[in-house]
Amino acid sequence: MAFTAPKETYSGKVYNVTIGTGERAASFGGENVLPFLPFEGTIPNKPLIAYEIQDVPPTDWPENVQKPFSSVSGDPVTWAKFCQDTLKAKAIALRLIGTHPDRENRSPEDAAKTVKDVLSAINVPLIILGSNNAEKDAPVLIAAAEAAKDKNCILGKAQEANYKTIAAAAMANNHKLIAMSELDINLSKQLNILITQMGFDKERLITDPMCSALGYGLEYTYSVMERIRLAALTQNDLTMQPPMLADVGMYVWKIKETQAPESDVPSWGNAEERGIAWEATTAAALLMAGAELLIMRHPKAVEAVGKLIEEL
Amino acid sequence: MALSGVEIFKLLPKTNCKKCGHPTCLAFAMKLAQRQASLDQCPDVSEEAKKILGEASAPPIRSITFGSGDRAVKIGEETVLFRHDKKFVNPCALAVEIKDTLSEGEITKKIEEVLASEIDRVGQKLRVDAIALTNASGDKGKFESAAKLIASKAPNVPVILSTTDPASAEAAVKLFAGKKPIIYGANSGNAEAMANIAKTEKAILGVVANGLDELSTLTEKIKALGVEDMVIDSGAKKAEEMLENNTMIRRAALKKNYKPFGYPVINFAQRDDSLHEALIASVGITKYASIIVVSGIEKWKNLALFTLRQNIYTDPQVPMQVEQKIYKIGEATPDSPLTITTNFSLTYFIVSGEIENSKVPCRLAVMDCEGLSVLTAWAAGKFTASKIATFIKESGIENEVKHRELIIPGYVAILSGSIEDKLEGWKVTVGPREANGLPAFLKARTA
């Protein structure tokens, strides 16, 4: 029995999304095949990794991932420049975590100023993230969107509870938008539909089906992503064709495996390498499930995932 | 392709003698078609029918038991391409490479690492499953003495004997008689000799080719020589090629019932950079490898790979659940706060993680709600005031804590009054709706 390769052709295609402006603008998505199977279709872009920074010093990050940024993370502008110039970041994700009411409770005006300052210091694309407090994110992201007008950023995250205001702000200021729902393909689809019904162009959306860390529900994110991608390709479901985000760093660097010192759990080995491996492995698995945009923290994890992408 | 009940019936003796335990040959045929019976239950079936039926009813990817005894691992038998369709069946085995160029001391150290690699994670024992001895020296004597060392120090660990030299393979495999080792290295140059050794020594044969075409020719040839148990390697080393070939093999086996690829896949992921190696292995774990060979087994790497394998091979239909009990987080004292949530594992992971982040020692009561999250369990009537009250009373927690205050998730704030009614002497406090509000909430209480 001679072997004939069982190739697939798909009717659907993931939207190609470009963010940023000028020479350093970056694109992701655009493929019409399952992840990294170029022999049966086209993959115009490699996945994009954005370095995560935040508006306030990362005192809440575990020691091992604070360290690489210890001399720059006191100020978001210095931090952003360090990522762009020293770490060669292709994109930066600014999380306005300091606006959370339980944290520094920074005002929307303060947040807008941070966004402006960071934008004027970098030329790579910027992703602007709220603090994931549905109520506070609405005014914060409106102010941030205005401050970044026409810079073609990604604004996020719009959730069921606040998508209207955030989507409107993204639309008015020419940004892309992350739509996040919690680990359910139907919720993802529904939110994308609701947002496009407002007149938001579906080709400017990024789907975030919610990330989970390795060992902490990764398989849920993995399978929701695979199902979304299959729906986009095999059923040509237009509502499922925006590229997908894996917001890896935030979910990985809060679990025990990335924090516990080796002295506490000798069988787990070196804590620093373990944390890096945890972030990189989580990212690698989600790449295989279909993520096109990753937000990550540790430079060594970013480097390792970059190296994997080069080999794929 | 699988045969229908009627097609199978045509091949049976049609005597309705009932020896198979079924009233008629047709009834038996129907059971066979549904894979609820096995052909050997009929003593009178012809050899020819056996052959046809045996081939048609074999699973599309052969099931192979690698190794023997307690540490044997079952591989193959996969039925789907995507884990959301159905549970991936047999978790891929992780093997660590030992080169026969290492000194006796170095080999012993690696063996000991393998033996000590077992970790307990959410109730499952995870470990490096196998040793892959490679004939890097090209020398028969070195290979044999390294094999001897492994056979004596790790007699129960499944072994892959990697060499392309039939004489070396034969010498080494005899040391693992009855232990179902894998001889890896049958290629187009040595196929006959290797097949004979595997057949005589009852070993599994690892078949390696240069690409998929050659691989399909090779497995057919080796099968014709009488070897049934094979693991296959397309020769891919680069991640892209590995992914492409693994995908083609799995698709061909499952969707086309293509027999030459109906075997478990073995991938070699060795890299100089240990983290890079871990990520190449991750590609294999997610996409269709049944055995992955790595060179280093640092503890942090093992933990990450074991965990990924566990995640990917979890049954997608059964919501993951954690055991109902009261978990202590941090150095909880009798005065530490008591919180409650449901036993959906994701809920538990997130809530316990946030409590850990708060650095406030706590007790977390996890109540069995059949693996549903808080809101769903409440809506389904499984996380109700009376059930919570009963659980708290029966848990014996009243002897463990000095206070009588229970913190409930903000989403079920509505339950607070009725829990207080049913749980005499207790005060119910409403916590945050989302777990990420817990650190601030808990810290504010202790401030």
Ligand code: SF4
């Ligand atoms: S034992 Fe064989 S011949 Fe007898 S009834 Fe069963 S299938 Fe028919």
